[in-house]
Amino acid sequence: MFDVCLCARFQSCPKESHLKAAKRILKYMKGTISMGLWYPSLSAIHLVGYSDSDFAGFKLNRKSTSGTCHLLGSSLISWHSKKQACVALSTAEAEYIAAGSCCAQILWINQQLEDFGVKMSKVPLLCDNTSAINLTKNHIQHSRTKHIEIRHHFIRAHIANGDCEIKFVSTERQPADIFTKPLSKDRLYSSRNELGILDMMLYPSYILFCFVYLMRQIGGEELRKAVGSCNVMLFCSGFQQNFNRLSLYYNRLFLCRFC
C-alpha cells in the first residue's frame, strides 16, 4: 500500500528508477496472488485503532507519512497511508498528526457501528510514540508544540470526551508500520499476519483462525518469533503436530473471552 503510494507520487515525470520500483511491486503481487483478508466469524466485536508515522520519509519535501489501520475484533476493516499535508518538525508531531487522522476514522466507524446497533466508547487508539501520547493529554502549550495547527488538536477533545483512549504499543507490535515505510521481510510478514492478511493456499481455515487468534491474543514470544522469521511453512507443520494441545489452549482462551 505504502509502496504504491510512493510510486504514485512520481507519476508526472517518471524515470527508470521509478519504473523499476513499480515493477518490483508487480513482482511482489505475483507472489501474493492468493493472499487476502480473513474475517473470522467468531471474533469479538471490539474496535482498535493503530496509528503510526515515519518522520520526514519523503525525500523531496521532507514531509512525513501517516499510516493507520482499524481492527474490529481480529478483522481489518479500514486502513490508510497518506503523505501528511504539512511538514512535521519532530517525530512526536508526525505521530500526533497520524493519531489525529486515526481518531477521525474511529469516530466515523463508531457512527457506522451505531447504525448496526453496536455502541462503543473509549475505543483504544494505539500509538508507538510516548511524546505524542503525552501531547494528547497535556494541555500546556510549550515552545515545541505551540505551532501545531488547531485542526490537529481535535484529538484532545475526543480523548477528553471519552470517545477514544490513547495507549502505548511497542514498535514491534505495531501493524500500522506496514503503511508508513518499506519493511524488511520478517517485519512485513509479521505485520501482515497481525492484520489478518493470509494466504488461503497455505492454511486450512480452522488452523488459520486458531493461528491468527493465538498470535493476536497471547502474543507469546515463541509464536511471534516463529511467525516473524519467515519459517511460516515449517512452523505450520509443527503447528499441526501440536494442534490438539494448541486447540485446547485456544478453546480455554476463547471461553474466558466470551463468558
Add this chain to the structure above:
Amino acid sequence: MFIKKAGTDIILVQIYVDDIVFGSSNVKLCEDFVKAMQGEFEMSMMGELSFFLGLQVKQSEEGTFICQSKYCKEILKKFEMEACKAATTPMSTNCNLEADEVGPEINQTMYRV
C-alpha cells in the same frame, strides 16, 4: 445503505449502482426482502455473495475470506509479467525514491491505454 430492524434481528441492504448486497441475522428477513424486491422489480437473485466490486468473497462456517486473485492475474497479464520471478517484499528497505533528475527517461505513452 438501508437498515431494517425487527425485534433483535437486523437486515442490512447495501446498494451500489445496480448491484445489491444484503445480509441479515435472520434468514427469514432475507427471504422476505428477496420476495418484495422481485415482486417490484425485474431482477435476478445471484445467491450467496461470491464476487462484488472486483473482490472475490469466499464464505464458510469459520469466517469470510476476501481476495483479488482474479484482478491480480489480469494486471500481470496486461503488463506481460506472468512469468516473472516473485519478490518477497514490495520494496527494498533502502529504497529512496527521489525526483531523479539525471536518470534516463522512459517513454510514458507506452503504458497508457
